Amino acid sequence: MAKRKIDWDENKLKKWIQEGRGQGEGKDYKPWLTVTDFSSRGRCSRLKGIKTGRIHHFMADIETWYFYLLEFDEGNKITDIREFYPLLDLDEVVHDKQDFSKNLFVDKKTGCPYVLTTTFLITVKVKNGKTSYAARSVKSSKILERKTTLEKLEMERRYWQIKGVDWAIVTEKDINRDKAKNIEWALSSIHMLPDMRFNEDDIVELGSALQFRLANSTKSIRSVIADFDYDYALDTGTGLFLFRYLVAVKAIKIDMETPIDLNVPANSIQIVRDMEEGMRSAGG
Numbered sequence: 001m002a003k004r005k006i007d008w009d010e011n012k013l014k015k016w017i018q019e020g021r022g023q024g025e026g027k028d029y030k031p032w033l034t035v036t037d038f039s040s041r042g043r044c045s046r047l048k049g050i051k052t053g054r055i056h057h058f059m060a061d062i063e064t065w066y067f068y069l070l071e072f073d074e075g076n077k078i079t080d081i082r083e084f085y086p087l088l089d090l091d092e093v094v095h096d097k098q099d100f101s102k103n104l105f106v107d108k109k110t111g112c113p114y115v116l117t118t119t120f121l122i123t124v125k126v127k128n129g130k131t132s133y134a135a136r137s138v139k140s141s142k143i144l145e146r147k148t149t150l151e152k153l154e155m156e157r158r159y160w161q162i163k164g165v166d167w168a169i170v171t172e173k174d175i176n177r178d179k180a181k182n183i184e185w186a187l188s189s190i191h192m193l194p195d196m197r198f199n200e201d202d203i204v205e206l207g208s209a210l211q212f213r214l215a216n217s218t219k220s221i222r223s224v225i226a227d228f229d230y231d232y233a234l235d236t237g238t239g240l241f242l243f244r245y246l247v248a249v250k251a252i253k254i255d256m257e258t259p260i261d262l263n264v265p266a267n268s269i270q271i272v273r274d275m276e277e278g279m280r281s282a283g284g
Contacts, residue, residue, distance in 0.1 A: 009110040022086035022115075025123070026079075027053040032086035032117050035059070049081065050190055056083055062172050063119060065180035066138050070122060072183040076250075079131065080123035087116045087159050094158050100151050118156055118167075134166045141171040182256045189244035196241065200279070203245070206232070207275035210242050211252065214266040221269070222262040249278030 016022075022032040034057045035044040043061045048054070050071055058064045063083070070081050087093075105114045119138040126132050137156055143149045153169060160167035198206065210228055217224050225239035232238075246252045253270040254260065272278075 007109070008107040008114065009112045013112060013115070017088075022084075022088060022117075025082070029054065029080075029082050031057050031082070031084040032115060033057065033059070033084040048191060050187060051078065051081060056081070058083065060138075060140070062140060062170075062175065063138050065172075065175050065177060066120070066136070066170055068180045068183040068187070069175065070120065071187060072256075077125045078122055079125050082121040082123075083119060084117045085121035085135070087118065087156070090116060090155070090159055093162050094155065096158065097155075100155065101148070104148060104151055105155075116152060116155060116159075118160070119170075121165075132166075134168075135160045136168055136170050138170045141173055144169075144171070176257055178259050179256050182260050185260065186244050186247040189241055189248050192241065193245070203242075204275050204279065206234075206238075207242050207246055207251065210239060211246060211271055211275060214243075214252065214269050215271050217266040219266055220263045221266045224266045225262070246275070246278070249275070251275050251278035 016032070019030065021030045024030055029052070035046055038044055038059060043059070043064075045058045045064055047056050047058070047064065047067065049056050056067060058067065067081065067083070070078055105116065106112070107114060118135045120136045122134045122136065124132050124134060135156070137153055139149065139153070144153075157167055193203070196203075209232075210225075213224050213228060214221065219227075221243065225243055228234070228239040228242075229236055243252075247254060251271070251273055253272050
């Protein structure tokens with residue numbers, strides 16, 4: 001976990017609120033915490049979100065892994081992902097705090113109260129066009145035995161319970177790391193798309209052609225991809241890019257729970273939908 005490098009006082013609190021931190025939705029949301037607020041020690045990262053179209057900030061690998069799972073939600077029901085969501089109205093919402101340590105949420109030097117954050121606030125599309133929310137606190141299991149961590153999590157639990165929002169703790173034990181890595185591998189193709197020399201019609205045509213070949217071949221995926229590059233006179237690696245893109249837009253379905261094996265028979269892949277529909281669904 002990265003180490004906070006900022007001094008905390010009332011002026012800093014007012015400045016962050018004026019900057020719009022913790023406010024907005026979708027591409028306009030600004031997380032309460034960013035990687036520039038922390039020292040270089042740790043595993044900070046910045047990633048371009050596909051659902052939101054903005055840069056997301058993470059302070060630990062476990063947060064990044066969980067983010068990928070949210071980005072690739074199977075039912076395409078998640079419409080927004082807000083990391084480090086601040087509980088700015090905590091005092092107004094939670095009145096029962098007598099059983100907490102007195103100085104738990106206060107800076108020791110300045111006496112200024114800290115702003116608690118929940119790692120992810122997730123917007124989910126439900127029936128009849130309505131939305132619901134889910135809050136997830138992503139923590140390493142190693143720190144769950146710490147009293148301060150448990151008290152902070154209990155405060156979050158009470159806050160979201162009063163708000164009527166589903167809340168849960170997520171640890172590395174709840175995350176399939178292989179799946180997260182597979183999703184990262186597939187979704188990176190969407191970010192690569194602007195640098196490819198194909199227009200949208202080309203992607204649809206080539207992707208559909210590759211789908212057909214995969215579905216009707218007993219050769220390995222690797223062999224089908226290599227033959228595809230050769231037969232279409234494409235640069236080496238183009239077929240692999242298209243395969244990753246097909247996975248990313250959920251036009252084909254493969255086993256994401258274990259490391260992806262390109263040596264399995266191509267016809268073991270499930271064709272889910274045509275390329276054009278997949279691109280529309282992914283916003284491509």
